[in-house]
Amino acid sequence: MKLYPIESGNFKLDGGAMFGVVPKSLWNRTNPADANNMIDMAARCLLIEDGDKLTLVDTGMGDKQSEKFFGFYYPWGEHSIDNSLKKHGFHRDDITDIFLTHLHFDHVGGAIKRNKDRTGYEPAFKNAKFWSNKDHWKWATEPNAREKASFLPENILPMEESGKLHFLDRKENEIYTQAKEFDFGVLFVDGHTDKQMIPHIQYKDKTLVFMADLLPTAGHIPLPYVMGFDTRPLLTLSEKEKFLKKAADKGYYLFLEHDAHNEIITLKNTEKGVRLDKTFTFNELFN
Template identity: 75%
Template sequence: MKLYTIETGNFKLDGGAMFGVVPKSIWNKTNPADSNNMIDIAARSLLIEDGDRLILVDTGLGNKQSDKFFGYYYLWGNDNLDASLKKHGFHRDDITDVFLTHLHFDHCGGCIQLNKEKNGYEPAFKNARFWSNENHWQWATKPNAREKASFLSENILPIQESGQLNFLSVPENRFLKNSELGFDILYVDGHTDKQMIPHIKYQDKTLVFMADLLPTVGHIPLPYVMGYDTRPLLTIEEKKTFLETAADNNFYLLLEHDAHNQVCTLQKTEKGVRMKETFLFNELFI
């Protein structure tokens, strides 16, 4: 097995929305805002090369939305999915599986592209199986008013229409051991229903792809919960359990949305679980 980070592009989100009830005077120290109150956000994916399978975890925003849409998110930097894949010697047609932690647009937008005629949509990974779970799929395709703007039908429905959609099971204990994709999955419900958090065992380490359970290192303290979360009190409970487990077992956390820190570890302190160290991915996994 080999692992690669795939930088699909960077954008900005409102700092207040990203930190909920936490005052700007506090969160601005770890995630400084610009003059529009926007903070830097990454859309970092993970590529898993395992035998004859090439598994992409999340796909970023994609490029099919309008200039008006992207104008809300202040795209910055030069990273994109195709260039990042090429850097590691791959093409999107090589991808055998696309694992989607959840179906918010910044995690699945790259799954679907405009067709050649620009009058319809098609999968951006023509040879891949797409993986979600039935609970979350139903949640996303019949969205609540709070999340409706994040679940875009053009990102989601064409996956099913292509015949490439597959569902993973959700066990009663919310932890799926040795899934069909070869890694364990933790299911969490605070941010959105049945978000999937992959746990990959690699080189005697456990790497956890954090998705929106822990967007940045600035979100480690328990009350630091995004305003986007549908069940913030549940997020706090899920974070507490996970962070303690991660600190006890020295998990390495791959941060999907932290534009300035790729990987971190945790430690227990008198104030609770806090960051221990940060790393560049290539410092750990070569």
């Protein structure tokens, strides 16, 4: 197995929304805001090369939405999936599987593109299967009013229409499963959105955890630092507490999808609770 970080593009989000009830005077220390109260965000995906299987975990926003849409998210930087894949010697047509932690637009948008004559939509990775889970798919395709703006039909329905949509095999009420379809474990969490999937990958004698929106940035480590976007913030609080303690105790390496300035971190136990220990670039840790 080999892993590669894939940068799909940077953007900005409102800092207040990203930190919920936490005052700006606190979160601004770790995630400084600009004049519009926006903070830097990444859409850092992960490519897993395992035998004949080439799996991309999440896909970023993509580029098919309108100029007005992207105007809300202030894209910045030069990153793109194609350039990042090319850097590692791959092309999007090489991808065999797309593993989607959840179906919010900033995680799934890049999976689907407009067709050639711009009359509809088609898979952006023509040779790939798409992976979600049944519970989250139902949640996303029958969205509540709070999340409806994040579950865009043009990002989701074309996967099913393509005939390439697959669901991870999971027993009812199972919180953690060793995915038989992939060589990694999956933790299911419900605070941010229903049945978000958090991959746990054993790699070079380390446990690397793809954090998705369970821990968006290193600034979100303190327990009350919960996003305003989360549908069940008190559940996020509980899920975070259990996970962060386990991560600190077991020495997990946390791969941060949304932190524009920290790729991988470790945690430690302190008198004030679990806190940041060390930060790494992917290359520092694994090359």
